[in-house]
Every structure is written in structure tokens, then in C-alpha cells.
Amino acid sequence: MTKADIVSRIADETGMEKHDVQSTVEAFMRSVRDGLEGGENVYLRGFGSFVIKTRAAKTGRNILAKKAIQIPAHNIPSFKPAKEFLDNVKTGVAVK
Numbered sequence: 837m838t839k840a841d842i843v844s845r846i847a848d849e850t851g852m853e854k855h856d857v858q859s860t861v862e863a864f865m866r867s868v869r870d871g872l873e874g875g876e877n878v879y880l881r882g883f884g885s886f887v888i889k890t891r892a893a894k895t896g897r898n899i900l901a902k903k904a905i906q907i908p909a910h911n912i913p914s915f916k917p918a919k920e921f922l923d924n925v926k927t928g929v930a931v932k
Contacts, residue, residue, distance in 0.1 A: 872913050884917040 843861055847854045868886055871878045878886040893909040917925070 880918075882918055882920065884915055884921060887914050887916060888912070889914045 839858075839861065843854055843858045846852070846861070847857045850857070868878050872886055872888060875888065877888060880886075888911050891910050891912060894907050896905050896907045897903070898905050
């Protein structure tokens with residue numbers, strides 16, 4: 837499913853214009869992104885949480901140069917689905 841599919845589905849369900857729905861969806865995504873970039877976690881009850889996870893520093897290998905490199909500690913965005921949402925996907929979606 838793409839952003840365009842989401843916009844179409846919401847427009848069909850609500851009767852809103854696609855342009856207005858697209859603006860709303862983009863504003864939502866911008867708000868989540870701005871929150872995470874500002875160091876805040878975003879919690880959506882019943883859906884899930886967008887959280888910042890910290891990866892520890894570690895030693896990696898550059899295979900081509902055959903040298904060890906130091907990978908610094910860094911943060912990454914992550915999504916953790918709500919329990920009910922997770923359970924519905926586990927039980928309701930066929931394994932491919």
C-alpha cells in the first residue's frame with residue numbers, strides 16, 4: 837500500500853477531497869518525523885509507537901579494504917505496534 841492508496845481510501849471513507857486528505861496525511865507524517873528528529877517518541881494509542889532506539893558503538897569490517905572500522909553509537913527511528921494491532925496481524929494475515 838502506498839501513500840496514494842491511503843489517501844484514496846481515506847477520501848472514499850470520509851467523502852473528503854483527495855487534496856485535503858493528502859495535505860492531512862503529509863502533515864501527520866511531518867509531525868511524526870519532526871517529533872522523532874526533536875528527540876521525542878510518538879505514541880498513538882491502539883496503533884503503536886514511533887520510538888528512537890540507540891545503537892551502541894561497535895567494530896565492523898570493511899571487507900574490500902580488509903580493515904576493521906569503528907562504527908559510532910547512533911540513534912535510529914523504530915516502530916513498535918500496539919499489542920492488539922500486533923495480535924491481529926499475527927492471527928489474521930496468512931504467512932507467505
